[in-house]
Amino acid sequence: MLGVVKRFSGSMSLSKLRNTGFIAVKGDDFRTLCTPRAFRDRIYELISASTKRIYITALYLQDDDGGRGILNALYEAKEKNPALDVKVFVDFHRAQRGLIGAKASAGNQVLYQECESRWPGLVQVYGVPVRRYEMMGVLHLKGFVFDDTVLYSGASLNDVYLCEHGRYRMDRYQEIVSPKLADSLVEFCTRWLIGSDAVRPLWRKPVPTARYLSRAIRAFRHTLKSANYEYEADRLGPGEVGVAPLIGFGKKNIHLNRCVIRLLRSVSKKAVICTPYFNPPRAVMKEFNRLLHSGASIELLVGDRTASDFYIPPEEPFRKISALPYIYEMSLRRFMEDNSAFIESGQLTVRLWKDGDNTYHVKGIFTDSGFALATGNNLNPRAWGLDLENGILINDPEGLLNDKFRAEIEEIEKHTTVLRSYTELDEFSKYPEEVQKLIRRLGRFKMDLLVKKLI
Numbered sequence: 472m473l474g475v476v477k478r479f480s481g482s483m484s485l486s487k488l489r490n491t492g493f494i495a496v497k498g499d500d501f502r503t504l505c506t507p508r509a510f511r512d513r514i515y516e517l518i519s520a521s522t523k524r525i526y527i528t529a530l531y532l533q534d535d536d537g538g539r540g541i542l543n544a545l546y547e548a549k550e551k552n553p554a555l556d557v558k559v560f561v562d563f564h565r566a567q568r569g570l571i572g573a574k575a576s577a578g579n580q581v582l583y584q585e586c587e588s589r590w591p592g593l594v595q596v597y598g599v600p601v602r603r604y605e606m607m608g609v610l611h612l613k614g615f616v617f618d619d620t621v622l623y624s625g626a627s628l629n630d631v632y633l634c635e636h637g638r639y640r641m642d643r644y645q646e647i648v649s650p651k652l653a654d655s656l657v658e659f660c661t662r663w664l665i666g667s668d669a670v671r672p673l674w675r676k677p678v679p680t681a682r683y684l685s686r687a688i689r690a691f692r693h694t695l696k697s698a699n700y701e702y703e704a705d706r707l708g709p710g711e712v713g714v715a716p717l718i719g720f721g722k723k724n725i726h727l728n729r730c731v732i733r734l735l736r737s738v739s740k741k742a743v744i745c746t747p748y749f750n751p752p753r754a755v756m757k758e759f760n761r762l763l764h765s766g767a768s769i770e771l772l773v774g775d776r777t778a779s780d781f782y783i784p785p786e787e788p789f790r791k792i793s794a795l796p797y798i799y800e801m802s803l804r805r806f807m808e809d810n811s812a813f814i815e816s817g818q819l820t821v822r823l824w825k826d827g828d829n830t831y832h833v834k835g836i837f838t839d840s841g842f843a844l845a846t847g848n849n850l851n852p853r854a855w856g857l858d859l860e861n862g863i864l865i866n867d868p869e870g871l872l873n874d875k876f877r878a879e880i881e882e883i884e885k886h887t888t889v890l891r892s893y894t895e896l897d898e899f900s901k902y903p904e905e906v907q908k909l910i911r912r913l914g915r916f917k918m919d920l921l922v923k924k925l926i
Contacts, residue, residue: 484736488842491730491864492704493713494651498871501712504644505882507634510624511537513646514633517617518544524556526616526657530609531565532596533629534582536636541628542586542594549593560612560664563598564605564681566673580673587674598673599664600688601695601720601859603681608857613847614716616657619650623863625834625847631780632832640780640830641886643745643879645845645863647714655702655716663698667691695720695859713866719848722856727848730864732758737840741768743880744850745833747780748795749773749803752855756806763813770820772883774831776800778824789905797906800896807893814892822887833883837876841868 504510518525518541525545532538549557567578583596602608615622626632626642664670669684669691681688700716707713719727735742735758742762749771751759762769776782776796783793803821813819824831836844846862848854865872890896899907 495705500648537630537633562610563600611858719860775825826886
């Protein structure tokens, strides 16, 4: 029975994936970068070479050496070419606070305002408030546009993402030369972001509070339910791959969520899935189980708890946020325990990423059906229903990108260890006492289920 369901579901999903409207891109115009350093160097090259437009969307552009370096390069490019259109979009809330655990501050907006006072009118940085409170959802759109080139990554812009000072955060980096794709991403920012009363200039003082903007934010959320990338679809020819930008916002705006499910259902033999935080929403977990029971293989590339950007070593002062990596690890351990038979048979492979004190932020899906997904989506309940997300569905019917994707996966796997059993992950009793106390307290007040929906 499972086999019949799989074939029906798989063929239907493949058909729907193939009927997605794609933008045709020459195989040679789709490039994968494999390291944070290559990503950083390419950003600077593309900024310098841009002549008409630079549009950057990211969770944040940090007030540190990495972020200031990018911002300075944008100002230099604009000074050199006054006609260059330079706009940056970051999360409204994230821009108005400091790093977690750091001293209270007014956040990165101070940097933007200082730059504006020195070089007025050159670079526009917009704050996008997806929800009234950061906890309930953030701008998680990705994609940098340099003229007709799109550099797509889950990375934000700061020291660790840009490999400054010897430490890095691993991500994925796709470079796609396509005027149509670039136009679509820019038009989305212009129509849906700048066009909203909720989206405010962060380079000007004063920046209104989220409370003041509450009505505008509510209206903004309503308009986002119908938002999507617009473009005229192409028919793929020989030597071409298809790319389709997708929006995900809330469970009802299901372009991206539906794509994830269809991708998993399209798998015949194997899927490779990357996520830094293992806490899949119920719909995704259901597909994992269906794949395994139907005979397909899954390879998970997950970050070690110490490779999480939320991890704080036990010898440092405890903060509640530092319990998150342990909660994710508990979820992974439980999944592995429930599927021990598939691990023993080789159907389920779990690779844990760890490289010194560097961190892991890789997301995406690779399938054997000719489709792949580049995204900033963490494949967790928060991404599924709260944040404003996007991704690029890739259709590669001729296998033109196979070698490029293989090289990308091999680079990620360099610092992974294959887990042979769930017992290789620490059990709860071995966690730091403060972590145990917090998790027990959450369970006692039945807050653990709520927390899992927010992380």
